[in-house]
Amino acid sequence: MSNVVTVSLGARSYPIVIEAGVLARTADHLAPLARGRTMAIVTDENVTPHLATLQAALSGAGVASEAIVLPPGETTKSWTHLAGLCDRLLELGVERGDHVVALGGGVIGDLVGFACAILKRGCGFVQVPTTLLAQVDSSVGGKTAINTRAGKNLIGAFHQPALVLIDPSVLDTLPPRELRAGYAEVVKYGLIDDAAFFAWCEAHGPALLAGDAEARHYAIGHAVAAKARIVAADEHETNGTRALLNLGHTFGHALEAEAGFSQALIHGEGVAAGCALAFGFSAAQGLCSAEDAARVAAHFRHVGLPDGLAAAGIAASGARLVDHMRHDKKMAAGTLPFLLARGIGRTYLDKTVDLADVAAFLDAQPQPR
Ligand SMILES: NC(=O)c1ccc[n+]([C@@H]2O[C@H](COP(=O)([O-])OP(=O)(O)OC[C@H]3O[C@@H](n4cnc5c(N)ncnc54)[C@H](O)[C@@H]3O)[C@@H](O)[C@H]2O)c1
Ligand SMILES: [Zn+2]
Secondary structure, eight states: OEEEEEEOOGGGOEEEEEETTGGGGTHHHHHHHHTTSOEEEEEEGGGHHHHHHHHHHHHHTTOOEEEEEEOOSGGGSSHHHHHHHHHHHHHTTOOTTOEEEEEESHHHHHHHHHHHHHGGGOOEEEEEEOSHHIIIIITSSOEEEEEETTEEEEEEEEOOOSEEEEOGGGGGGSOHHHHHHHHHHHHHHHHHHOHHHHHHHHHHHHHHHTTOHHHHHHHHHHHHHHHHHHHHHOTTSOSSTGGGGGTTHHHHHHHHHHTTSSTTSOHHHHHHHHHHHHHHHHHHTTSSOHHHHHHHHHHHHHTTOOOSHHHHTOOOOHHHHHHHHHTOTTOBTTBOOEEEESSTTOEEEESOOOHHHHHHHHHTSOOOO
16 A cells, blocks of 8 residues: 655655555655765654664665664753754755754654754755654654743744655554554544545544554555545645644644643543543534534544643632733733534634633533543
């Protein structure tokens, strides 16, 4: 199984190759980008088995590579690691025409992408995502960033990769909890504008999470095609299309913030609970049917993802959670746009939401026991 999805951005267009085992055949794709020079590969400590596969494939094809292995975890997306990485890439003599390889999850992808956006005013890079979240979301679209004291992803740049290489079989080593969290972002695409894909998730999500290769391949291809379409329509998030990808994220970030952005609630878990809450709120506002909202919550529950405040373990007042939302970077000119739904696959951006209604809705939710 192999397929290629193109992100159409004129001169900055690039292919996304989805193919089980492609890591071992990666030289076919990377040798032309290396042009006989040494390739820098950046990864984290948990991904080193796949680094070995990648480096063996490159050296087998006569491509020299140099690995930079960073500590795993969100804290690696920092000024300190950015500075260290840029210095190291400069020491290696990386030039503008070179392509740095980001091998890892969204943390490595975001950090390396940003380093490459600013290194010599922009050098090339390739995304080789190794988590489900990175394969279906963060590796595509060119958003790069680090975290600072003021919040997550507040310093960054749009910088598109030259190529995205997705090997679904690397997910075999991913902890099940990380796989499930990434799956929430897969379901999100169905909820946004594709009710048939949500129905596919209901039927095949459990098989995907149990390791079914065909289900995994289909879901990644479908998700990536959706993301490519959205990015091509709104590369810099200016016309509202790309904002749809934030479905469940305003509620979700509030829960993540309440959990202190800790392992108590990882991003995809916040997104699952956040999507369920966005549909619950839409139903409470009379925008979508209670049946649709219940169906969304039921699917997340069924695959072991949180379906609301109680399952996410969040005990906080509506006012406190809304306060977290107010600090969201999507806040513009004092109003907070919300992604609401008129039904499954019918998400839209609503700029008229009254935060008092949101707080009252959250206060009415069951609390964790
Ligand atoms: N740029 C974007 O458009 C975008 C979109 C969504 C999320 N993000 C960012 O992505 C980050 C989250 O990404 P993530 O969920 O991939 O987190 P991550 O990169 O921290 O990876 C999760 C964990 O899995 C480990 N890991 C990665 N691949 C593995 C593998 N194949 N086998 C075993 N372990 C493996 C990592 O070491 C880490 O411990 C956040 O910083 C978020 O802001 C960016
Ligand atoms: Zn997300």
